[in-house]
Amino acid sequence: MFDKILIANRGEIACRVIRTARRMGVATVAVYSDADAQALHVTIADEAVHIGASPVGESYLVAERIIDAAKRTGAQAIHPGYGFLSENPGFVDEVEAAGLVFIGPSARAIRAMGLKDAAKRLMEKAGVPVVPGYHGEGQEIVILATKAREIGYPVLIKARAGGGGKGMRKVDHPDDFAEALAAARREAKAAFGDDRVLVEKYVEKPRHIEVQVFGDNHGNVVHLYERDCSAQRRHQKVIEEAPAPGMTAAMREAMTEAAVKAARAIDYSGAGTIEFIVDASDGLRPDRFWFMEMNTRLQVEHPVTEMITGVDLVEWQLRVASGERLPRMQDEISLSGHAFEARLYAEDAAKGFLPAIGTLHRLRFPDATAGEASLRIETGVREGDAISPFYDPMIAKLVTHAPTRDGALAALSEALSRTEIAGSVVNTAFLAALAADPDFAAGNVDTGMIGRRQDELTAASPVTAQHVAAAAVAAAGLDVRLDAADPWAALAGYAHFQPLAKTVSLAHDGEEIRARLTVAANGNAQVAVDGASVAVPASGGRFATARWPGHVTVFSGAASHTFAVHDPFANAEAAAAGGDALRAPMPGLVKLARAAAGDSVVKGQPLLVLEAMKMEHTIAAPHDGVIEEIVPEGAQVTDGAVLVRFREEG
Secondary structure (H helix, E strand, O other): OOOEEEEOOOHHHHHHHHHHHHHOOOEEEEEEEHHHOOOHHHHHOOEEEEEEOOOHHHOOOOHHHHHHHHHHHOOOEEEOOOOOOOOOHHHHHHHHHOOOEEOOOOHHHHHHHHOHHHHHHHHHHHOOOEOOEEOOOOOOHHHHHHHHHHHOOOEEEEEOOOOOOOOEEEEOOHHHHHHHHHHHHHHHHHHHOOOOEEEEEOOOOEEEEEEEEEEOOOOOEEEEEEEEEEEEEOOEEEEEEEOOOOOOHHHHHHHHHHHHHHHHHOOOOEEEEEEEEEEOEOEOOOOOEEEEEEEOOOOOOHHHHHHHHOOOHHHHHHHHHOOOOOOOOHHHOOOOOEEEEEEEEOEEHHHOOEEOOEEOOEEEOOOOOOOOOEEEEEEOOOOOOEEOOOOOOEEEEEEEEEOOHHHHHHHHHHHHHOOEEEOOOOOHHHHHHHHHOHHHHOOOOOOOHHHHOHHHHOOOOOOOHHHHHHHHHHHOOHHHHHOOOOOOHHHOOOOOOOOEEEEEEEEEOOEEEEEEEEEOOOOOEEEEEOOEEEEEOOOOOOOEEEEEOOEEEEEEOOEEEEEEEOOHHHHHHHHHHOOOEEEOOOOEEEEEEOOOOOOEEOOOOEEEEEEEOOEEEEEEOOOOEEEEEEOOOOOEEOOOOEEEEEOOOO
């Protein structure tokens, strides 16, 4: 076994690897960029090495700096985590050339599965079922469009490199093919440096079911059952579970056999995932699944597999990379219970899941769940940390396990309702709505379900007078009495001769709210807002709250409501700035400008394409008007920056 390893990654996966390595007595080296100098993975590792500026191209993707850090610290092996360099065969070659061990598959295996078209041709030869499509070398639009017609619409254009839904477009009609192809190529080029694509038949009611495989360097390959990752938005997984709901014995046998066959075809060693697309229009049938791709690394959703098998996949990675045989053979791996994983992101679900940034002024997770269920939190951030625009905005993964699917899902819903995050927009309420959806609860889900019900699942929870009252009490600082150790602070609501009265000005979604507080000597408060009067007892109201600079957040189950606290100086400054402007909903890069100064535009007309987190977002005109100024292509903008300024009328 290794004495010391370097982790060429960041965030929750780096923390995850460190945890297992520490249990095994293996020392760890973290690497970090400027933005991550105080990150959690840096502080918990045994050593840490700075590798460059915040952009990934100047730090986490610079192979020579990572290898140099490993050599300087005496690390014997490099764990790539997932993302970044984890599936880069050139990096594997460089690691091995430096005399280090890459904790993962061989460069040859990564190359074999790295390009979707070549991988599918290889799988066809190995006898693994493959979805109908064009996986050839010809990339001229006439070839691709012709093949699309032959396959039959709807079709799916997919980047042949990478994954995660980037460089992917569904096309329903031949007239839309050229525009969709151009967009897919731009996105693929930005994400993977390769704009080549393949074209496949689009399965109308698809489920995404994948099989965890593991091989060693002694010819052994096993599977650790399946995961269902069908709950997706924009081809990004949202809630994963294991095992797959509705899985039959015949289907499981066929699918796991195909997965092991795929891994054996490339002499696979280490952790890997074989992803299948399943036609669920007639239930789960052994003749209705096809190979999509192989992820030659550990997956984000690996904890659900660990929960149902009792296997530490990171420990297996270290053991296999150090030359050991698999700790268990197939007949020693059993399935127990059910597990869910929900990905908690800093993103605005109501605005098309736009990524967000911000400081996590409140970050509280429940300690445990009730009954037989168990809860596991995977995170790489702490309260007070900032969500950076440079990296994936994941905050945490909430993982639950119970003897039954219903029990595990109930535990997930409970955990989401007891999670408190303030300082950034988060998707907690969306996850809770999905977990409570009747079809999802019944296991009746496909990859298009979220898209079909997006408005319903992302609908904002209404703000009530009780929420406003809780915010007003917190904004006035009166809630300090609830847990104050200082007896004078405990008298925050006290006034001589008559009850203390105060007016608090708040704002929510651009609407100004004035609340009148009257606080008695015993600490009980009455809050009057919009003609209604709400009582808030000294013992505390119904809702937990968090105060942070200029704001108060009220937690109501999985939902949260953030109120801006009136600041007359800030408001005066904003009024002085004035102007009719369209602002950036997130930080990003302006990839394409579709209008120019002086153009007359109509409401809904696309004006810009903004790239954030390697995804493209179209920015449209909010109303009719004439453009006075517009940011140029190639501009890097911050959240809230003016993108377009419209000419004032008259």
